[in-house]
Amino acid sequence: MKYKDYYQILGVERDADTDAIKKTYRRLAHKYHPDVSKDPAGEEKFKEIAEAYQTLKDPEKRAAYDQLGQHRPGQEFQPPPDWGRQFGDTQFSFDDIDLADLFAGLAGRGRHAGPHAGRQDGVFRMPGQDYEVTAHITLDEASRGATVELNLTVPEYDERGRLHRVERSFKARIPKGATDGQRLRLRGKGGKGTGGGPDGDLYLNIALHPHALYRVSGHDLYLDLPLTPWEAALGAVVEVPTLVGPVHLKVPPGTHAGQKLRLARRGLPKPGAGEGDLYAIVQIVVPTVLSERERALFKELADGSTFNPRGHFEREIRHEA
Amino acid sequence: MKLEQADEMWLDAHCECSIAELVRLSGMSEAELRELVDYGALAPISAQDAEWTFSGDVVLTVQAAVRLRDDLELDAQALALTLTLIKRIRELEAQIGNLRAQLPRPMP
Structure with a gap:
């Protein structure tokens, strides 16, 4: 078993009183709680802090922890010979156990026990833990549905109420309707329930791999549509790629940069029924290198056109004055 | 390792969740959920219905609020405020995500 220095994790002295520990925990929890913090390392940090606090706030657990002695963080160690008999109600095996699991087993079962936990006919009834894992899938998999294989190392109680880390593998079907952040x-x-308690649930956080062409918002997709100045001015029919193959899109004459052209129901499928939309966002692109002929034509256009895209500058300045 | 095939359910606005299911999924009691509705921090799809149902995305918001309540030892008022702010943050994050999706990429 590897030693963790709970006092060092919280940054308190070993003789700190419960109020000081509580105050420090709250300050750190405000900073690192994963539902509040945007720090990518916040979740791991908060787990450490919460684990340390769960033990140090409870006088009985803290006394048991202190009896383990002081070691270097990460150092392999064995508790004193009579430790298990003194603080536990069962024979502990210290080889294949995490310090957090050891203390979770000492008293109570933490918040995951919930309102449904309890003893019935002498058997401890407790629902299984919920697990959460991120599933990375492609846009194509989100569109068609996918089967992903997930590997998790999770804590599970055995029939004697002791926690163990076990490897579990799931084959999960992600139906059509997925999108980023869902x-x-x-x-x-x-986790498996014990004593007849229901099994917990597995939550998959869907994370879409970035796509070279499409950007995702909910079930809508956004695609940059580069147009030449003459296609934008005169109108055109252009081919646009969609998730289910190319389609022809009519660009109306006088289309301007930034305009969104909607292709209804060409986005991602929604759960149940329906689809999001695909929006082609117009970008007007000019050639960076001109042939002589192109230069002459642009020059002719410039000389012959009365179009002034900055006419409103002068009007607005006059109006403000 | 044994591979298991699982049933699935999206937790978003496209699905509905009964109050009994929300109790089970969040670990909050029905009385606590009703108190949050009274505070205006939580809204059922139709308050007139005998059996309240909620939008599926409420499950995630309430689960986050419960984690904060347990980890930061919040009282009912603080929890209601937290819930309101979590919802507001999620709405703003969705708006930011939508606006980002509309920003053009530099042309190659």
């Missing part, structure tokens, strides 16, 4: 609940695929 959450999928897989009922009953979390």
Whole structure:
């Protein structure tokens, strides 16, 4: 078993009183709580802080922790010979166990026990833990649906109420309807319940790989549509790629840069029924290198046109004055 | 390792969740959820219905609020305020995501 210095994690002295520990925990929790913090390392940091606090706030657990002695963080160690008998109600095996699991097993079962936990006919009834994992999929997989294989190392209680880390592998079907940031609940695929308690759920956080062409917002897709100045001015029919193959899009005459052309129901499928839309955002692109002929034609246009895209500058300045 | 095939359910505005299911998924009691509705921090799809149902995305918001309540030891008022702010943050993040998706990329 590897030692963790809970006092060092919280940044308190070993003789700090409970109020000081609580105050420090709250300050750190405000900073690192994953539902508040945007720090990518915040979640791991908060887990450490919460684990340390769960043990140090409880006088019984803190006394048991202190009896383990002081070691270097990460150092392999064995508790004193009579430690298990003194603080536990069962024979502990210290080899294949995490310090957090050891203390979780000492008293209570933490918040995951929930309102449904309890003893019935002498058997401890407790629902299984919920698990959460991120599933990275492509836009194409989101569009068609996909089956992903997920590997998790999770804590599970055995029949004697002891926690162990176990490897679990899931094959999960992600149906059509996925999009970035969406959450999928897989009922009953979390931790096993004990004593007849229901199994927990598995939550998949969907993360879409960035696509070279499309940007995603909900179930809508956005695509940059480069047009030549003459296509924008005169109108054109252009080929646009969609998730299910190319389509022809009519660009009306007088189209301007930034205009959104909507292709209805060409976005991602929504859960249940329907699809999002695909928006082609017009960009007017000019050739950076001109042939002599192109230069002559542009010059002729410049000489013959009365179009002034900055006419409103003067009007607005006059109006303001 | 045994591979298991799982049932699935999207937690978003496209699905609905009964109050009994929300109790089970969030770990909050029905009385606590009703208190949050009274505070205006949570809204059922139709308050007139005998059996309240909620939009599926409410599950995630309430789960986050419960984590904050348990980890930061919040009282009912603070929890209601937290819930309101979480919803507001999620709405703003969705708006930012939508605006970002509309920003053109530099041409190659």
